[in-house]
Every structure is written in structure tokens, then in C-alpha cells.
Amino acid sequence: MSIVAGIDAGTQSLKVVIYDAAQRQLLASVSAPLELHSADDGSREQDPAAWVAAMGDCFGRIDPQLRLQVRALAVSGQQHGFVALDAAGQVLAPAKLWCDTSSSAECGQIMDAVGGAQRCIELAGNPILAGYTASKLPWTAKHRPDAYAKLAHILLPHDYLNFVLTGQYYCEHGDASGTGWLDVRTRQWSPQLLKATDPNRDLGQCLPPLVDADALFDIAPAMAARLGLAGTVKVGAGGGDNMMAAIGTGCVAPGKLAMSLGTSGTLFASSDVPVVDPAGAWAAFCSSSGGWLPLICTMNCTVATEQVARMFGFSSREGDAHIAATPPGADGLLMLPFLNGERTPDLPLGKGVLAGLDAHTMNASHFYRAAMEGATYALKYGFDAFVRAGMQFDRIVLTGGGCNSAAWRQMIADVFELPVEVPQQSEGAAFGAALQALWALQRSTGSEVSLAAVAAAHVTPAAAASATPDPARAAAYAAAYQRYLQHLHAVMPLYRG
Incomplete structure (x- = not known):
């Protein structure tokens, strides 16, 4: 059970690493480029299908026998993105990314609706800043009304890849806190900020349930076959790229x-x-x-x-x-x-x-x-x-x-x-995802090991790079x-x- 994989869907590329925890050895590291679509209004978007294709491309370039030995994996993804799905799980529009500033005016509108930036911090711990997921909803309602009318699921980029891998909707607290809707003190969605984002519908019904960091899910059989993985592979909670990089750097x-x-x-x-x-x-x-x-x-x-x-x-x-x-x-x-x-x-x-x-x-x-x-x-x-x-x-x-x-x-x-x-493993986010998957796998067998202990055991500095x-x-x-x-x-x- 020592071989795990980490997937990092970034802005410029998607990376996959496979790590043997028993041997403390990186067995594979591959990447595929991603195209960023930009517009003069500040829009920065990607096609979620491109992430899935890049993930398949990366796994396809790894030795088939090695892929079959992977026991668990987790996904790291660029924070703050917005992937809109309909009730059948179909993508409704291009994903708006963290670096998208086209909805900067909507940030102020949401904060004004709850009484200003200071009140926003009191309610959830953060103001709504440019690029945060929350502002992308009213922008979509205005500029893509047909997609907004069909909206049934709000996912972050890493949530979407988890959905593709497992067929299930879920989100963990780290990436969720980058939406602007999570009260970081209580670790729950803020009803006031959701209402401020759209007072005419219950956006909470569109958000996935929150799960703990050590959660594990079964991989969907069709995706296991497509990626050349065993049908018994477990998929972890994953998280935002910065949260995964924190794990990967110790x-x-x-x-x-x-x-x-x-x-x-x-x-x-x-x-x-x-x-x-x-x-x-x-x-x-x-x-x-x-x-x-x-x-x-x-x-x-x-x-x-x-x-x-x-x-x-x-x-x-x-x-x-x-x-x-x-x-x-x-x-x-x-x-x-x-x-x-x-x-x-x-x-x-x-x-x-x-x-x-x-x-x-x-x-x-x-x-x-x-x-x-x-x-x-x-x-x-x-x-x-x-x-x-x-x-x-x-x-x-x-x-x-x-x-x-x-x-x-x-x-x-x-x-x-x-x-x-x-660290010796330079792909901090992808490696952090692999370590989170390893930790969750160990916890699922009854171990009470902490993630800090797992990171301390596997993250070592490269002396020549200091x-x-x-x-x-x-x-x-x-x-x-x-x-x-x-x-x-x-x-x-x-x-x-």
C-alpha cells in the first residue's frame, strides 16, 4: 500500500507524480500543458475538459505496470475557480480561474450587500477579493444567463476532477475557504454571504458537502479503466494547490x-x-x-x-x-x-x-x-x-x-x-497531494498518524539548492x-x- 499518486491541475499545466513511500522514491513525474484563454475584460478561463484530457495524457505516459500498483491518489487544483454544472453533471460554461479579474466589480457588490468589507471579515474571516469564486456567480448570471439558469452544482477545479474520478460531489475545507463563502472560524458555509451573492436563489443547494481532510472515496470503474488504474484505487479529499503545497513542503x-x-x-x-x-x-x-x-x-x-x-x-x-x-x-x-x-x-x-x-x-x-x-x-x-x-x-x-x-x-x-x-521533491503541490493520499490511506487502516508526522518523514531538503x-x-x-x-x-x- 505504499505507492500513491498526486495530481496537480495548475494554470499552465497538469502534473502527475507517483511516489513509493516505502522506498522514499519518486517513481514517475509527467506533465501536460494547458491553454489559458484571456480576454480584454480581464477574463481568464479554461475548458474543464482540457484538465481531464491532460490527466489522461499524463497517466498514459506512465508505465502500465506501475499504474496498476497505485493504491490511492489525491488532486491538487488551482484555487478560486468556478466550474458550473447542470443537474446531469455536464459543464455549462468555461471555468473562470483565480486570475480572472472580470468580476472585480461584483466583489464590492457582494460585500456591500452584507454591510461592507469589515462586516464580511466578521462573518467569514475574509473580504471578497478579485478572483474569489463568489464574485464569479453574479458575473455569470449577468453575462451567461442561460448557463446560470441551468446551474445545479458549483465546483472548484479540484472538486471537478474529484467528480470526474469518483462520480461524487464533495469539497474539503481548505479549497472551500477560497470561495469567499466559507466561515473559516466555524468551517461551514456562510448563509449570509451566499444570500449576498444571490438573494433570489439558495446557492447552498448547489454547493457540495464538506468532508474531512482524510476522507477517501472509491474511484469510478470507467475512470480507473481509462487511466489504467486498478479498480480498488481510493481517491482522497485533495485540496487547493497552496494547501497541497503546504503539505508537500512540510x-x-x-x-x-x-x-x-x-x-x-x-x-x-x-x-x-x-x-x-x-x-x-x-x-x-x-x-x-x-x-x-x-x-x-x-x-x-x-x-x-x-x-x-x-x-x-x-x-x-x-x-x-x-x-x-x-x-x-x-x-x-x-x-x-x-x-x-x-x-x-x-x-x-x-x-x-x-x-x-x-x-x-x-x-x-x-x-x-x-x-x-x-x-x-x-x-x-x-x-x-x-x-x-x-x-x-x-x-x-x-x-x-x-x-x-x-x-x-x-x-x-x-x-x-x-x-x-x-525540498528534494520540487513539485510541492502534486507531491503534497500524494502525501495526503498516503496519510488518508494509513488512517483508513486504523493508524492515528498525523499528517505532520507523514510530511516530516517524507519531505527532505535538497542541500545543493539552499x-x-x-x-x-x-x-x-x-x-x-x-x-x-x-x-x-x-x-x-x-x-x-
């Missing part, structure tokens, strides 16, 4: 800080109690391990560096050479990389800003460094809120595609003035970060509508 115990450098950037820490900020400076989410996960999210991370690399005709895999060719602070060139709007700071209508450009900095290397620094400073802006609240950390554990860059790892260490670690702060560079970045804050505060009024 950040399921208080005191550790994880940072994900993906299309979006996130900072998250484990807590045994709800951690709600009265001003909404961070997301007060539940975890997918039975606790809570205070989280900072920026909407522009590797998307910024990749866009610059594409613009200048090189691969981001070559980016470290451009960082090495330029000094910390990029000789005064500064980028606010708000290409998808921004959540931290809360500027859903924000746009990218380039400042300090001169003849010396008008080149690929300076632009690339400015993009990487800007994405890092946005995370530092969120980190400062954690620190002001009294949270303390002794290191940062990195995951996501950006952590493959040695230059970025060192930049994180220098900007945050903390040592940096990278980084420690350099005082000279840290001082240079500190000055550049102050310039970032000055420019940020200057442009905020321009993008607040």
Missing part, C-alpha cells in the same frame, strides 16, 4: 513559512487556530490538513519573468545569466509587474508599471531582473503584514517553478534576510525595496477606480 506545523513561485506567488504558514486579520491583510484560509493556513497571494510571479523572456526571445531557463549580468536593484530600473491586476496589494484593476528606464537599462538583462525583483518585492510586501502581526519565521521553504532558478533562490534569501530551503542571505546584497535590495514602496504608493490611486 509546512503543516506552526513556525514554518512556505513560498510558492508559480504563475502566482504565495506565502503561507500553518496554524492550529484561525488567524484572521481585522483589516484583511491576508487570506484567513483553512488548510487541507485539518487546521488553518494564513496566506498572502500575489497574482503576478513567474508570469512576469516569462513574459519578459518571451518579449526578448529567450527562455526563462536562461534567465539566471541575465540576473548575473546585472546588480541588485537593476541600476534603478523598477517594475510593478501587475500584468493580471493584483491582489497583494489589492489592485484588481492594476497594470504593469516600468520606472527608472534610461539608455543603460534598456536591455533584456535589466528588464528580466526588474521583473524578478518586482515579483519578489510584491511577496515581501505581503510578508511585512505577517511580521507586523507578530508572526516569526526562521526560514523559507520554496516550491513552484521559480524555485528551479538558483538566482531567484538567492534573491529570496537576500530580500527576506532569511535562509532558503527547497541559500543564505548575503549582507551586502541584502542592503542593496533593502534600498531598492523602499523605491518599490514609493512607486507603489504613488500609483495606487490611479488603479483603484
Whole structure:
């Protein structure tokens, strides 16, 4: 029973890993690209059928004998998405994603309906921010009324893949808390926020039941056959990608800080109690391990560096050479990389800003460094809120595609003035899903092992990928970060509508 699989449906690709817990060995890791459909109104959408096809493609490229040995699996999925299904379980419209800002106006409408952002935090622990699932419902009612009229099931992306795998509707608390409807203190759907989203129907009837993090379900026979898996495979609760990355980086115990450098950037820490900020400076989410996960999210991370690399005709895999060719602070060139709007700071209508450009900095290397620094400073802006609240950390554990860059790892260490670690299993979300499946499988046989103990046993740092702060560079970045804050505060009024 030691072989488990993890599936991570991200924005740019879907990944599958297979892990042998007895041997502490990753046996397979494959991925398939996903297409993102964008529109000028801020829409960012994907076809849920593409996730299913990518999942089939990934499993199809794994050795058939290995697939038959998988005992359990779990799904990690991009948070905040909205998959609309009719009563027969058929998809009604493209899925609106976490980075979709077309419904930013609906965020304010929902909060106004309950008495404002502060009242929203009092009711559920979080304001309704750009990209959250809740705002996508009134947008759909307005722009896709036929689909909304037929709406019978509201699912998140990972819930939808669970439905495809098992034929059952269910949701766990971690991903549910990213909808904007979950009261994170009571871990139940908030009737007030559901009514504020649509006072004319009971949206609660469309939401799946909430299950515990160690829940297990039988795989549907047809899907087992399609994926080449045994009919006895169990499917776990899974969770949002940040919640699964917390497991995959070992950040399921208080005191550790994880940072994900993906299309979006996130900072998250484990807590045994709800951690709600009265001003909404961070997301007060539940975890997918039975606790809570205070989280900072920026909407522009590797998307910024990749866009610059594409613009200048090189691969981001070559980016470290451009960082090495330029000094910390990029000789005064500064980028606010708000290409998808921004959540931290809360500027859903924000746009990218380039400042300090001169003849010396008008080149690929300076632009690339400015993009990487800007994405890092946005995370530092969120980190400062954690620190002001009294949270303390002794290191940062990195995951996501950006952590493959040695230059970025060192930049994180220098900007945050903390040592940096990278787990040996770099696909933190997919690996976290596999570990959650392993834990649930063990619990189903009577074991009382904790998920923290499972993570501690299987998540080990890659020594060669560690980084420690350099005082000279840290001082240079500190000055550049102050310039970032000055420019940020200057442009905020321009993008607040």
C-alpha cells in the first residue's frame, strides 16, 4: 500500500507524480500543458475538459505496470475557480480561474450587500477579493444567463476532477475557504454571504458537502479503466494547490513559512487556530490538513519573468545569466509587474508599471531582473503584514517553478534576510497531494498518524539548492525595496477606480 499518486491541475499545466513511500522514491513525474484563454475584460478561463484530457495524457505516459500498483491518489487544483454544472453533471460554461479579474466589480457588490468589507471579515474571516469564486456567480448570471439558469452544482477545479474520478460531489475545507463563502472560524458555509451573492436563489443547494481532510472515496470503474488504474484505487479529499503545497513542503506545523513561485506567488504558514486579520491583510484560509493556513497571494510571479523572456526571445531557463549580468536593484530600473491586476496589494484593476528606464537599462538583462525583483518585492510586501502581526519565521521553504532558478533562490534569501530551503521533491503541490493520499490511506487502516508526522518523514531538503542571505546584497535590495514602496504608493490611486 505504499505507492500513491498526486495530481496537480495548475494554470499552465497538469502534473502527475507517483511516489513509493516505502522506498522514499519518486517513481514517475509527467506533465501536460494547458491553454489559458484571456480576454480584454480581464477574463481568464479554461475548458474543464482540457484538465481531464491532460490527466489522461499524463497517466498514459506512465508505465502500465506501475499504474496498476497505485493504491490511492489525491488532486491538487488551482484555487478560486468556478466550474458550473447542470443537474446531469455536464459543464455549462468555461471555468473562470483565480486570475480572472472580470468580476472585480461584483466583489464590492457582494460585500456591500452584507454591510461592507469589515462586516464580511466578521462573518467569514475574509473580504471578497478579485478572483474569489463568489464574485464569479453574479458575473455569470449577468453575462451567461442561460448557463446560470441551468446551474445545479458549483465546483472548484479540484472538486471537478474529484467528480470526474469518483462520480461524487464533495469539497474539503481548505479549497472551500477560497470561495469567499466559507466561515473559516466555524468551517461551514456562510448563509449570509451566499444570500449576498444571490438573494433570489439558495446557492447552498448547489454547493457540495464538506468532508474531512482524510476522507477517501472509491474511484469510478470507467475512470480507473481509462487511466489504467486498478479498480480498488481510493481517491482522497485533495485540496487547493497552496494547501497541497503546504503539505508537500512540510509546512503543516506552526513556525514554518512556505513560498510558492508559480504563475502566482504565495506565502503561507500553518496554524492550529484561525488567524484572521481585522483589516484583511491576508487570506484567513483553512488548510487541507485539518487546521488553518494564513496566506498572502500575489497574482503576478513567474508570469512576469516569462513574459519578459518571451518579449526578448529567450527562455526563462536562461534567465539566471541575465540576473548575473546585472546588480541588485537593476541600476534603478523598477517594475510593478501587475500584468493580471493584483491582489497583494489589492489592485484588481492594476497594470504593469516600468520606472527608472534610461539608455543603460534598456536591455533584456535589466528588464528580466526588474521583473524578478518586482515579483519578489510584491511577496515581501505581503510578508511585512505577517511580521507586523507578530508572526516569526526562521526560514523559507520554496516550491513552484521559480524555485528551479538558483538566482531567484538567492534573491529570496537576500530580500527576506532569511535562509532558503527547497525540498528534494520540487513539485510541492502534486507531491503534497500524494502525501495526503498516503496519510488518508494509513488512517483508513486504523493508524492515528498525523499528517505532520507523514510530511516530516517524507519531505527532505535538497542541500545543493539552499541559500543564505548575503549582507551586502541584502542592503542593496533593502534600498531598492523602499523605491518599490514609493512607486507603489504613488500609483495606487490611479488603479483603484
